[in-house]
Amino acid sequence: MLRLYRRTLSRRERNICYVNSVLQLLHAIPVIRRFFLDHQPDPSVKSSTVLCDEIHRIYRCGETGEPTSAANLRTIIGAWPGRDLAYISRGGQQDAAMFLSLLLELVEEELTNAGQGHRSLRSRYEGTFQYQYWFTN
Numbered sequence: 001m002l003r004l005y006r007r008t009l010s011r012r013e014r015n016i017c018y019v020n021s022v023l024q025l026l027h028a029i030p031v032i033r034r035f036f037l038d039h040q041p042d043p044s045v046k047s048s049t050v051l052c053d054e055i056h057r058i059y060r061c062g063e064t065g066e067p068t069s070a071a072n073l074r075t076i077i078g079a080w081p082g083r084d085l086a087y088i089s090r091g092g093q094q095d096a097a098m099f100l101s102l103l104l105e106l107v108e109e110e111l112t113n114a115g116q117g118h119r120s121l122r123s124r125y126e127g128t129f130q131y132q133y134w135f136t137n
Helices: 017-027 030-038 050-064 071-078 095-113
Strands: none
Touching: 017 030, 017 050, 017 071, 017 095, 030 050, 050 071, 050 095, 071 095
16 A cells, blocks of 8 residues: 655645545556556666656555655656646546546656657556546547
8 A cells, every 4th residue: 555645845736636546546456556666767877767767666665665755756747848737736526537647648658758668558457447548538
């Protein structure tokens, strides 16, 4: 079980409950949890898989029982070129669904751009769950 806590955040970062709920959901699905735990970040080089590296770090904390925060993940995604989280952070119940869709899309994009498309996350869950075009249109 993930033990996610809320650290003292800037006013702009305060609403991260949707990030925590998506991480909890994905962590509860064994094939997806294993995907991120099997990911091996290389600390000796500037990573081209910073998103997967951060999820790996969070899930490793889940395995050891160490509490951690998901605020860095939100910051990484918020700084993603061409992406803006402002449309998600309005406090509505749909925030988690929109964030889940965005997160899965960005993980695929990151792996493809890093030349690791063969490690596709989509191929791990596609056909396993009933979904409509990445959970949302």
